[in-house]
Amino acid sequence: MKSLKTILLATTLTAGFGIFMGTTDAHADSLYTVKSGDxxxxxxxxxxxxxxxxxxxxxxxxISNINMIFEGDQLTIRTAEEAAQKPVQQEVAQQEVAAAPVQEEAQVQTAPVEQAEAAPAATTSSAKEWIAQKESSGSYDATNGKYIGRYQLDASYLNGDYSQANQERVADSYVAGRYGSWEAAQAFWMANGWY
Known part of the structure; x- marks a missing residue:
C-alpha cells in the first residue's frame, strides 16, 4: 500500500512539474521566416x-538597415508580452537615474508618431511622402528582396530603370490605377500595413 501511495504521489508531482514547465514555453520567442513581400x-x-x-x-x-531584409531570413520575434516588458524595465531604470528629463524626452518622441499614424493626409503630396517614409524612409536606393526604391515597387514594374524619375512616374501610375489617389493608398496602408 505504501509503494502505491509513493507511485501516485510521484506521478502527480511529475505531472504537475511537467505542466508548470510547459507554461514557461508559452512565452518563448517566435522564429519567423521572411516571405516574399515582407x-x-x-x-x-x-x-x-x-x-x-x-x-x-x-x-x-x-539588422543594420531596417529597409533591407531578404526572403528566407530567419528572424527571432519576441512575444508581445516580452516586448512590452523590456521597454518598461528599461524606462524604470532610466527614471531612477534622471526622472524628469527622461519623461519629457519620451513624451516628445512618442507624441509626433501617434499624431502621424492617426492623422489623415491633407494633400496628395503629404500622403505620398507619408507612404515613402513608411516604405523606405524616403530612400530611392532601398531594396527589400524584389521590392525596389522609395515606394518599394516590384522590380518588374520598374523594368530595370531604377532612376528617381522612373520611380516617381511608376509609383504615380501604380497608385492611380490601383487606388485612385495617394490618400486612398495611405488609408489602405494604415489599415493593412502595406499598399
Missing part, C-alpha cells in the same frame, strides 16, 4: 498590430 513593418503588424516592434526586431536580429 517588410519589418508588415512583420511587426503581424505580431503586435502596429509598427511598434520594428526597431526591436531589427535590434534583436542585428
Amino acid at each position: 517588410t519589418l513593418s508588415t512583420i511587426s503588424h503581424q505580431f503586435s498590430g502596429d509598427n511598434s516592434m520594428i526597431d526591436l526586431i531589427a535590434k534583436d536580429n542585428s
Whole structure:
C-alpha cells in the first residue's frame, strides 16, 4: 500500500512539474521566416498590430538597415508580452537615474508618431511622402528582396530603370490605377500595413 501511495504521489508531482514547465514555453520567442513581400513593418503588424516592434526586431536580429531584409531570413520575434516588458524595465531604470528629463524626452518622441499614424493626409503630396517614409524612409536606393526604391515597387514594374524619375512616374501610375489617389493608398496602408 505504501509503494502505491509513493507511485501516485510521484506521478502527480511529475505531472504537475511537467505542466508548470510547459507554461514557461508559452512565452518563448517566435522564429519567423521572411516571405516574399515582407517588410519589418508588415512583420511587426503581424505580431503586435502596429509598427511598434520594428526597431526591436531589427535590434534583436542585428539588422543594420531596417529597409533591407531578404526572403528566407530567419528572424527571432519576441512575444508581445516580452516586448512590452523590456521597454518598461528599461524606462524604470532610466527614471531612477534622471526622472524628469527622461519623461519629457519620451513624451516628445512618442507624441509626433501617434499624431502621424492617426492623422489623415491633407494633400496628395503629404500622403505620398507619408507612404515613402513608411516604405523606405524616403530612400530611392532601398531594396527589400524584389521590392525596389522609395515606394518599394516590384522590380518588374520598374523594368530595370531604377532612376528617381522612373520611380516617381511608376509609383504615380501604380497608385492611380490601383487606388485612385495617394490618400486612398495611405488609408489602405494604415489599415493593412502595406499598399
